[in-house]
Amino acid sequence: PAGQRPIDTLVAEFDPDLIVFCRYSGPYTDVIVNAARAMGRPVIFHIDDDLLNVPRALGVKKFVRHNLPPRKRALRYLLSNADLIYVSTAPLAARLENLGVTQPMVRGALVCAADVIAPAEARPVKTIGYMGFDHAHDLKMVLPDLIAFLDEHEEVAFELFGSIPVPSALKRFGPRVRRLKPVRGYDAFMQAFAARRWEIGICPLQPTAFNRLKANNKWVEYTAVGAAVIASRGMVYDTCCAEGCGVLIDGAEGWRDALQHLTRNPDERAHMVARAQRRLEQDYTPARLRHQVLDVFNEAAAQARTAQWTSH
DSSP, rough: THHHHHHHHHHHHHOOOOOOEESSSOSSSHHHHHHHHTTTTEEEEOOOOOGGGGGGGGGHHHHHHHOOOHHHHHHHHHHHHHHHEEOHHHHHHHHHHHHTOOOOEEOOOOOOOOSSSSSOOOOOOOOEEEEEOOHHHHHHHHHHHHHHHHHOOOOOEEEESSSSOGGGGGGGGGGGGGEEEOOSSHHHHHHHHHTOOSSSEEOOOOOOOTGOOOHHHHHEEEHHOOEEEEETTTTTTHHHHHTTEEEEEESSHHHHHHHHHHHOOHHHHHHHHHHHHHHHHSSHHHHHHHHHHHHHHHHHHHHHHHHHHHHO
8 A cells, every 4th residue: 555665665775673663553563563574673562551551640632642543553463463572560561461462571670770960969958849741640649748848848949840731739839830841852851850950859659550550760860860759659669769769658648748857857868869879870770771672682583583483
């Protein structure tokens, strides 16, 4: 059909060693996979959310976009035809198996990695924040405690870094509550993030099935820029926040007290960040993530060779 030949030609001209679909649910999925097969190249599908079941809580626009039938068909095709599915977390792998995925799957120890950009520093708390996209429902959970804290600490500002709009309940704080637009390019984003000099970053997660499959990226990124982490317990942050590398909160209550404690104890906050950054430097390095991804590439090549051998 018209439109396929240019894709076939592009893939052949590029002559890739392998093809990676990252969260992809767009058009021509089968065309690209078939071109890879014809060239004997392995295909990897990287997925880090349950994209087959995106909830309405993430916003109507995102819900509608991800639930369009062509997108669902593209996802199911990749989950059934990729040589290897590279999954972000063990719970997500289990979820995909429950959905009937039988293709080989692999997950690594890391999802996100970073170098320390802003070392731990004992200083007064001036800015706390939340970084995220399409998770206004998670932030809503902690708004009462956040508002109480801001009422008690007029010297502290709150920033939202990402696409989440400022909740109407926070607008009365005027310029003390700021929304920062997303920054394109990961390195540029991290440098811009570090420049904000947050003392504390919050990671609230509603206890939903979708959220339980997520990764701990925010802890990695907050820690890299020198912010102490306050996060929801029983979700994805328990391990990285253990041993004094973050504060874990049960449910919607307790966030105000945690913010108060870290604000009133700047040395303790700095020690917490230092501990977290040592963990970051030991367990979440870009070099370790790079080796993990290269191992996935090698595994995909091996799976492709096995599939070719068994098909003959």
